[in-house]
Amino acid sequence: MDTPLFVNMEETVSIILFGIGFTMLMLHRNLIKKILGMNIMDTAVYLFLAVKGYINGRMVPIVTNQIQDASAYINPVPSGLVLTGIVVSVSTTALMLALTIRLYERYGSLDLDEILMRAKEEERT
Amino acid sequence: MSRQRDDYEKSWWYRFRKWVDGEMDLLDEGMEIRVPDEMLAAMDGEGQDAARHPAENKEHTFSYDGRGIRYFRRFYQVMSVLLCLSIIFVLLWTVAYLPAFGNAGNPDNNEVSARYIERGLQETGAVNIVTGMILDYRAFDTFGESCVLFIASCCVLVLLRIDAADGNEQARKRLEEANDRLFEPKNDVILQKCACVLVPLILVFGIYIVLNGHLSPGGGFSGGAVLGSGLILYLNAFGFGKTERFFTEKVYRRLTLSALTFYCLAKSYSFFTGANHMESGIPLGMPGRILSSGLILPLNICVGLVVACTMYAFYALFRKGGM
Amino acid sequence: MSMVQNFPFFSIILAMFSGIASSVLDGKRAKHLSLCVIAVTTGMSAAVLRFCMKTGESYTYMMGHFPAPWGNEIRAGALEGLTATLFGLVMFFSVVGGMEHTAADVEGSKQNLFYIMIDLMLSSLLALIYTNDLFTAYVFVEINTIAGCGLIMIRQKGRSLSAAIRYMIMSQLGSGLFLIGLSLLYDVTGHLLMTPAKEAVAVIEAAGLYAVPMLVIMAVVSVGLAIKSGLYPFHYWIPDTYGYATPTASAILSGLVSKGYIFLLIKIFYRVLGRENVIASEIVNVLFVFGLAGMLMGSVHAILEKDTRRMIAYSSVAQIGYIYTGIGLGTQAGMVAAVFHMFTHSATKALLFISAVGLYEVSGDRKDFRSLRGAGYRNPLAGIGFTVGSLSMVGFPMLSGFISKLLFATSALQSPHKMLPTVIALAISTILNAVYFLRLVITLYSIPETSRGQAASPGKSNWKLQLSVVCFILLNLTLGLYSQPIVEWIGSGLAMFD
DSSP: OOOOOTTTHHHHHHHHHHHHHHHHHHOSSSSSHHHHHHHHHHHHHHHHHHHHTTTOOOOBOOOHHHOOOTBBBOHHHHHHHHHHHHHHHHHHHHHHHHHHHHHHHSSSSOOOOHHHHHHHHHHHH | OOOOOGGGGHHHHHHHHHHTOOOTTTSSSSOOOOHHHHHHSSSSHHHHHHHHHOOGGOOOOOOSSSHHHHOOOOOOHHHHHHHHHHHHHHHHHHHHHHOOTOOOOOOOHHHHHHHHHHHHHHHHSSSSSHHHIIIIIIIHHHHHHHHHHHHHHHHHHHHHHHOOOOOOOHHHHHHHHOGGGGSOOOOOOOHHHHHHHHHHHHHHHHHHHHHHHTTTSHHHHHHHHHHHHHHHHHHHHHHHHHHHTTHHHHHHHHHHHHHHHHHHHHHHHHHHHHTOOOOOOOOOOOOOOOOSSTTTHHHHHHHHHHHHHHHHHHHHHHHHHHO | OGGGGGGHHHHHHHHHHHHHHSSSSSHHHHOOOOOOHHHHHHHHHHHHHHHHHHHSSOOOESSSSOOTSSSSSEEEHHHHHHHHHHHHHHHHHHHHHHHHHHHHHHHHGHHHHHHHHHHHHHHHHHHHHHBBBBBHHHHHHHHHHHHHHHHHHHTOOOHHHHHHHHHHHHHHHHHHHHHHHHHHHHHHHHHOOOHHHHHHHHHHHHOOHHHHHHHHHHHHHHOOOOOHHOOGOOOHHHHHHHSSSSSHHHHHHIIIIIHHHHHHHHHHIIIIIIIHHHHTHHHHHHHHHHHHHHHHHHHHHHHHOOBBHHHHHHHHHHHHHHHHHHTTTTSHHHHHHHHHHHHHHHHHHHHHHHHHHHHHHHHTOOOOOOTTTHHHHHHHHHHHHHHHHHHHTTTOOSHHHHHHHHHHHHHHHHHTHHHHHHHHHHHHHHHHHHHHHHHHHHHHOOOOOOOHHHHHHOOOOHHHHHHHHHHHHHHHHHHHHHHHHHOOOOOOHHTTOO
């Protein structure tokens, strides 16, 4: 064990949230809870990415007072990745919510098992 | 001519032929008896259908009560918790071997971030190093991200836009149900007075964030979200009638098309000149002023417009099925 | 730098721009624009292939004014050019073949949105093929997923919507795993571009640091991309998705989308993780076992299916199992076999779906076996197309499926441990493939009994469907008869791939 878990506390928390979100997305029957799980999972990954850039005792990466020394600022790369990721997450959430609305209008239920069963029966007739 | 056997229907060849013809299901027990033609003609239409396709009429009834279901549910809950714990355990075991948090000697604090910090201002002209990175060094990712937003809004349009122009009865009925203008507060004084004060402030703040993306924290995405929320507040306070005076579907389409086209052309020019080792020819200006950093300011404005329109469009589509 | 070297970039940007422009065009113009763009990008990819075979090496193209590892870049070689050409051809024929059905199935005002999805799907496939950066790959994987979802649900029938949400859920699971694998890789190496990341990984493996994270990264990235491409235990979304979409969408989804993710996985194995590390970590063995299971179980499920479209979809599961078995063999020959089977399956599965639609048209739109009896006589060209596709899947000589099975068998003989299971599974799955495909072919050509009184209307499908069936048959025969140069191109492409 190189680093004890409480030193990498932020990563630990983000992994726990990732696991919870992943299981919610996979195993819950309610569609809204699945979408919530997906959001929790994505946000946990962005937390994991965002803490990767932090360096103790340094400033945010906006050039202030003309200081351009690499040892004065934190790593700017993960912040950019998180920006992109947040937009992707919003887009997929909007799409899945629109699908949920249409399925609810059609089948009257938010339970995925019930929707699949009704779709199958409807097709048989 | 063929062999006459009494138990022909039980023979293997007959069963194989019936399976090839699709009349016998491998999982069902027994075989179907074909109803003779005279009896078929004597039945009515429904009976004929049922007699012709007996395998398809089996109803699989499934009840949600019963002990089996309850035990299965308990088992499912236990297994889900176990699965969740095992995923967390595997990844936490990995985290235990990762570099420490906040350490300056981590592998990801390497020459890549060093160059972004040391030469970012000279090479991109942006004071905000992160904006310089996403709109200049790694601009292709940001272009892809704008396209993700665009295609997601197209998909939501497919699902939720109700086009009465198509003319069928179902669409018109859905349109009427979705039109909840009856429930809009007509001239709710508190909301309108607050909106009169807040909406201009929000819009100005959003424009400030968009324009200052390269000088301070901000940029197209966050500024666009603020602008979109200002529009939504205006819509909620004053209703669709007043909002449609300046923001209709045509405006939405033209704004997004022009913004994305400008983004595409500007970035293609930048990529093409870069890859062919030609000079870009766009002046970087003096760092610290608003009109600086080459293409970054126009791109931020485009992205801000696209995000604001998309946020408003999502709201309007979810609420009313159109703009 | 010659003009041809700009072509990968031009093809990606052209496809994206046509998607953006189609948002204000009406359905017909969007359709024509889409077809033009697919044709032009296919031509450009063929030019890139010729250029790379002439120079004998792959080249990188800076996206911007800064070289790697500071700026983004794409990389083009023989394998990328060949894959892009083939995918472009399959997409073109699929769009042409399903055009009439698209016009009928999709609402009039939303036709242009369908063609926007097609354009952006093309651009994301090209970007996945050419990219040299991991985060760009993630963004385009998301575009691919959303475009695929759009293609499925454009029909807006109940079953299509439930298939679409199931597809999105499984895809998001895969994307989440892929993204966390990417973040772990960035944490450990500090690079997002593939070439510098590989050097960093080599340094780490040589020093023996970060052994556990590297293993978990390999596992998580492989599982994430395997979920998205439909490997055996994660295949539950495939039958619904391929079975209930419009013909063009079924052909494109089954032929191209999974292959894009498999191509990305092969690229990550070669260009980031390093083949020796992947083989040493036994991840390939896990993929091999799942591939074998997929080969067998996919065929078993297909035999038990009564709906012919779901049956064809289950056979996709089996064929993707073949591809993963080839990757799992771990040898160069196995990888060549896997890539050739990717091409074969794209061309053949699209042919099967398009000709099946032609057969359903003349059987009163019913998809079960009884209604399809004698459909081969009612619609001769679609019947021939379906027969050619089935024979290719089974492995009839002269068609492309035979060559890929031959390549699998020869590559299996070269790895001593995995030889026996591979050869046995290959034999059993060929027999199973024959069972369900030939069952349908026999049904197509058996004389229908007129006493049944079915509304069987003989007729021809529209000329676009017929044209695309003919083109697919020619593509299949080309892959089968001219396989030798293609296999050489794949081999040299893989040699310049890392």
